[in-house]
Amino acid sequence: MMKMLVPLAAVIVLIIVSLAGVEAAGLEAVFGIVIPYLAFIIFVAGMIWRVIDWGKSPVPFRIPTTCGQQQSLPWIKQDKLENPSTCTQTFARMILEVFFFRSLFRNLKTELHDGKVVYGSDKWLWLFAIVFHYSFLVVFIRHIRFFVGDVPDVIHILEALDSFFQVGVPLVYITGLTLTAGVLFLFLRRIVIPQVRYISLPADYFPLFLIFAIAITGILMRYFTKVDVVAVKNLTMGLVTLNPQIPQGIGSIFYVHLFLVCTLFIYFPFSKLVHMGGVFLSPTRNLANNSRMERHVNPWNYPVKVHSYEEYEHEFKDKMKKAGIPVEKE
Amino acid sequence: MAKFTKKPKDLIADIDYSKTPSTDWMDTPVEFKEHTFCWGAKGKNLEIVGFPNARDWSPAEEDWKLPHDWENTVMDAIKDRLSKYRSFKLFMDICVRCGACADKCHFYIGSGDPKNMPVLRAELFRSIYRRYFTAPGRIFGRLAGARELTLQVLKEWWYYFYQCTECRRCSVFCPYGIDTAEITMMVREFTNLLGLNTDWISGPVANCYIKGNHLGLEPHTIKSSIEFFLDDIETITGIRIEPSFNRKGAEILFVTPSGDLFADPGTYTCMGYLMLFHELGLDYTWSTYASEGGNFGFFTSNEMAKRLNYKIYAEAKRLGVKFIIGGECGHMWRVIHQYMDTWNGPADFLEVPKSPITGTVFENAKTTKMIHITEFTADLIRNNKLKLDPSRNDNLIVTYHDSCNTSRGMGLLEEPRYIIKNVCNHFYEMPEDTIREKTFCCGSGTGLNAGENMELRMRGGLPRAMAVKYVKEKYGVNMLANVCAIDRATLSTLMDYYNPGVRVTGVHELVANALVMKGEKPRETNLRQEPLPGKEGA
Numbered sequence: 001m002m003k004m005l006v007p008l009a010a011v012i013v014l015i016i017v018s019l020a021g022v023e024a025a026g027l028e029a030v031f032g033i034v035i036p037y038l039a040f041i042i043f044v045a046g047m048i049w050r051v052i053d054w055g056k057s058p059v060p061f062r063i064p065t066t067c068g069q070q071q072s073l074p075w076i077k078q079d080k081l082e083n084p085s086t087c088t089q090t091f092a093r094m095i096l097e098v099f100f101f102r103s104l105f106r107n108l109k110t111e112l113h114d115g116k117v118v119y120g121s122d123k124w125l126w127l128f129a130i131v132f133h134y135s136f137l138v139v140f141i142r143h144i145r146f147f148v149g150d151v152p153d154v155i156h157i158l159e160a161l162d163s164f165f166q167v168g169v170p171l172v173y174i175t176g177l178t179l180t181a182g183v184l185f186l187f188l189r190r191i192v193i194p195q196v197r198y199i200s201l202p203a204d205y206f207p208l209f210l211i212f213a214i215a216i217t218g219i220l221m222r223y224f225t226k227v228d229v230v231a232v233k234n235l236t237m238g239l240v241t242l243n244p245q246i247p248q249g250i251g252s253i254f255y256v257h258l259f260l261v262c263t264l265f266i267y268f269p270f271s272k273l274v275h276m277g278g279v280f281l282s283p284t285r286n287l288a289n290n291s292r293m294e295r296h297v298n299p300w301n302y303p304v305k306v307h308s309y310e311e312y313e314h315e316f317k318d319k320m321k322k323a324g325i326p327v328e329k330e
Numbered sequence: 331m332a333k334f335t336k337k338p339k340d341l342i343a344d345i346d347y348s349k350t351p352s353t354d355w356m357d358t359p360v361e362f363k364e365h366t367f368c369w370g371a372k373g374k375n376l377e378i379v380g381f382p383n384a385r386d387w388s389p390a391e392e393d394w395k396l397p398h399d400w401e402n403t404v405m406d407a408i409k410d411r412l413s414k415y416r417s418f419k420l421f422m423d424i425c426v427r428c429g430a431c432a433d434k435c436h437f438y439i440g441s442g443d444p445k446n447m448p449v450l451r452a453e454l455f456r457s458i459y460r461r462y463f464t465a466p467g468r469i470f471g472r473l474a475g476a477r478e479l480t481l482q483v484l485k486e487w488w489y490y491f492y493q494c495t496e497c498r499r500c501s502v503f504c505p506y507g508i509d510t511a512e513i514t515m516m517v518r519e520f521t522n523l524l525g526l527n528t529d530w531i532s533g534p535v536a537n538c539y540i541k542g543n544h545l546g547l548e549p550h551t552i553k554s555s556i557e558f559f560l561d562d563i564e565t566i567t568g569i570r571i572e573p574s575f576n577r578k579g580a581e582i583l584f585v586t587p588s589g590d591l592f593a594d595p596g597t598y599t600c601m602g603y604l605m606l607f608h609e610l611g612l613d614y615t616w617s618t619y620a621s622e623g624g625n626f627g628f629f630t631s632n633e634m635a636k637r638l639n640y641k642i643y644a645e646a647k648r649l650g651v652k653f654i655i656g657g658e659c660g661h662m663w664r665v666i667h668q669y670m671d672t673w674n675g676p677a678d679f680l681e682v683p684k685s686p687i688t689g690t691v692f693e694n695a696k697t698t699k700m701i702h703i704t705e706f707t708a709d710l711i712r713n714n715k716l717k718l719d720p721s722r723n724d725n726l727i728v729t730y731h732d733s734c735n736t737s738r739g740m741g742l743l744e745e746p747r748y749i750i751k752n753v754c755n756h757f758y759e760m761p762e763d764t765i766r767e768k769t770f771c772c773g774s775g776t777g778l779n780a781g782e783n784m785e786l787r788m789r790g791g792l793p794r795a796m797a798v799k800y801v802k803e804k805y806g807v808n809m810l811a812n813v814c815a816i817d818r819a820t821l822s823t824l825m826d827y828y829n830p831g832v833r834v835t836g837v838h839e840l841v842a843n844a845l846v847m848k849g850e851k852p853r854e855t856n857l858r859q860e861p862l863p864g865k866e867g868a
């Protein structure tokens with residue numbers, strides 16, 4: 001329980017801090033300018049540091065996890081996507097992993113019935129992970145409209161698609177809802193499945209609560225408090241053009257939303273959320289299975305103490321000779 | 331210690347996946363249960379290879395006779411390995427604890443112990459990484475999932491990282507490919523630095539270092555073991571085979587796990603090799619120096635594995651062979667395929683393997699210059715170079731077990747199947763979720779195939795045994811084929827426990843049964859000297 005309550009409390013505190021900061025202390029400039037800049041810098045620097053730090057450790061051995069038939073004899077059909085042996089094939093495998101969560105799609109559920117182990121397909125995690133991540137991506141891309149002067153056509157198209165199914169004002173963006181649903185599912189799954197609950201840490205609940213709060217404040221602004229979008233765009237464009245300003249009349253809920261997003265950005269490089277970058281570097285996925293075809297060099301390979309043939313023959317010479325096994329030195 | 335007598339149904343009755351301990355895993359102390367761990371190493375075996383803190387020790391005793399500054403040793407080693415292995419470092423940072431790997435581990439499936447979920451096994455170590463190597467862990471401690479390194483933690487590591495067979499099944503299902511086997515390898519390195527090896531691993535390592543093979547067979551014993559097989563082959567086929575040992579100028583060096591020289595049913599597989607090579611008139615030699623394909627060093631440290639593996643190339647060079655053929659073994663092939671060339675290459679004194687019988691050039695082994703015997707044999711069959719009579723195996727209803735290492739660390743899936751289908755008439759696959767890249771471990775890999783940890787082995791082998799049981803009931807399967815010397819020993823025990831009546835065989839035993847040899851007498855029996863189908867009355 002504590003594992004869940006502490007991160008929940010943390011998110012509530014974040015909300016209160018930003019509300020109080022803006023409403024009571026009038027710190028719009030801090031929450032609207034200073035913290036966003038800080039968050040951006042920490043995020044970018046943090047992610048670069050992460051990737052460099054990982055990159056500093058070499059990949060001494062070629063250790064892909066092979067999930068299909070290897071390339072061997074020409075008449076045996078190789079599984080090029082699951083067991084790639086060239087760069088192109090490996091690239092394709094990575095595309096499947098990154099865009100379609102290939103490995104997660106394999107998921108099975110193991111159960112015990114009448115003393116028998118049975119495996120069932122279990123694609124829920126995959127489905128909601130896809131829903132969650134793609135919604136996140138679309139929501140993220142939609143936000144670009146706040147950070148460019150003329151909104152590019154792609155964003156218009158994306159917005160049109162995202163609100164395709166309805167009429168009325170304001171149009172409801174589907175991804176806002178699916179993102180929330182995705183987070184809710186991931187959270188429910190975490191508390192309902194006993195094994196997953198047992199392995200969960202506060203650091204697993206915190207981002208879920210945080211993202212949930214971000215989505216809810218966003219939805220509130222769009223559909224309920226009807227935030228002054230022009231004023232918001234003035235603020236964000238001010239940030240982008242390095243000419244920051246605090247326009248009047250943006251409700252405090254916007255500052256809460258922004259502060260939570262900033263927190264997510266700051267938190268990102270120091271948490272499990274770095275899986276976003278890490279997945280590209282994973283040696284069990286991003287290496288071709290060609291270690292018998294092309295020599296892989298370990299940069300820190302060093303000489304080791306061995307038991308040489310000479311020593312061996314010296315120790316067993318008599319026995320070898322008696323058994324008629326050839327020796328080097330008679 | 332009392333003998334392990336638990337019945338399969340009682341063992342299964344203990345398992346309940348929905349139950350988790352009432353206390354958080356960090357507050358649940360490790361309990362060393364009888365029959366679930368291996369004996370400690372003997373000092374003399376550690377001394378032979380120069381391992382640290384050589385002394386006799388027992389995991390069951392309170393005092394592990396650790397060096398006084400063991401914490402520092404561990405810390406330094408963690409730091410060192412983090413800087414040497416991107417896999418290790420990355421896998422520490424990116425796990426989201428989604429639990430996709432949780433129920434994929436055979437030890438979890440067979441025990442229901444949450445600490446056997448790959449993710450939690452990794453967290454046992456990750457919590458220490460966080461505490462000493464990340465800022466959030468240092469500042470927020472337990473709130474960030476961090477904890478102090480204590481003797482309790484070390485014991486917990488030892489217990490659970492010697493309950494992982496480095497099978498990599500978890501890695502297949504992880505969205506980021508996190509391979510708990512990598513973490514197990516690292517933690518085993520740390521325990522190794524403190525002298526916390528097991529007897530069952532360190533004995534073979536010492537043997538292999540000095541005598542060239544895990545069993546410690548000396549040169550003359552290797553020769554006489556094989557001669558013993560030759561007598562049997564003569565009885566069965568009427569043909570006297572004369573293989574050579576340590577012969578310079580042979581075209582091919584043959585290396586296989588020593589286990590097959592020693593115990594049934596591996597010995598029959600070994601007879602299979604001898605018969606096949608003889609029939610082909612292959613210009614090859616055995617070596618008594620490089621007389622081990624397997625590598626128990628791999629279960630202690632990367633360095634020790636390299637030290638043992640050195641002999642293969644060294645011997646190939648000394649004998650002046652052109653290339654190497656490797657026998658049926660699981661972890662041996664992970665080592666050969668993914669490590670050997672990097673450790674001890676380049677093998678520029680060898681040539682790209684080319685089958686002297688079919689002329690096929692094995693481009694897939696262009697640099698390592700070592701091919702798997704099933705690659706070699708599949709090519710022979712494809713090119714019609716073998717005269718085969720599969721009906722000699724008609725009494726066998728066969729299924730095939732993929733070894734963890736050849737499937738997930740190589741991708742050798744079709745070669746053995748192609749061979750089996752050509753030498754047997756009755757072949758049935760186990761359920762899809764239990765074979766190929768999703769195959770289940772025998773439960774006794776990475777040096778866990780001892781006697782004292784039998785309950786652990788039977789728990790780890792449960793998913794494999796259940797899958798065999800399924801095809802046994804459905805198709806009447808009575809023979810479990812595989813390409814691994816450890817499997818041949820461990821699966822036999824496993825079958826006796828869960829599926830009595832199902833026996834275990836190497837692929838090349840089946841080949842040799844079906845192989846019609848030039849000048850052989852009419853065969854009455856198979857390699858086990860049991861009557862062939864149709865000859866029972868004779």
Ligand code: HEM
Nearest residue numbers: 097098101129186204207208273275276279426427428505
């Ligand atoms: C590219 C391959 C990726 C895969 C396979 C992947 C997979 C996952 C999975 C399985 C979860 C766990 C959900 C849970 O059980 O809680 C997760 C969570 C999350 N991922 Fe990704 N992810 C990927 C990329 C990304 C990217 C590019 C982002 C960028 C924002 C991202 C952001 C998140 C966030 C914010 C969470 C939710 C918070 C949490 O559960 O802790 N992921 N991801």
Ligand code: SF4
Nearest residue numbers: 425427428429431504
């Ligand atoms: S599947 Fe991978 S990311 Fe998910 S809990 Fe297991 S190791 Fe962690």
Ligand code: SF4
Nearest residue numbers: 435494495497498500
């Ligand atoms: S490598 Fe195999 S034994 Fe080890 S944790 Fe993963 S699934 Fe379990």
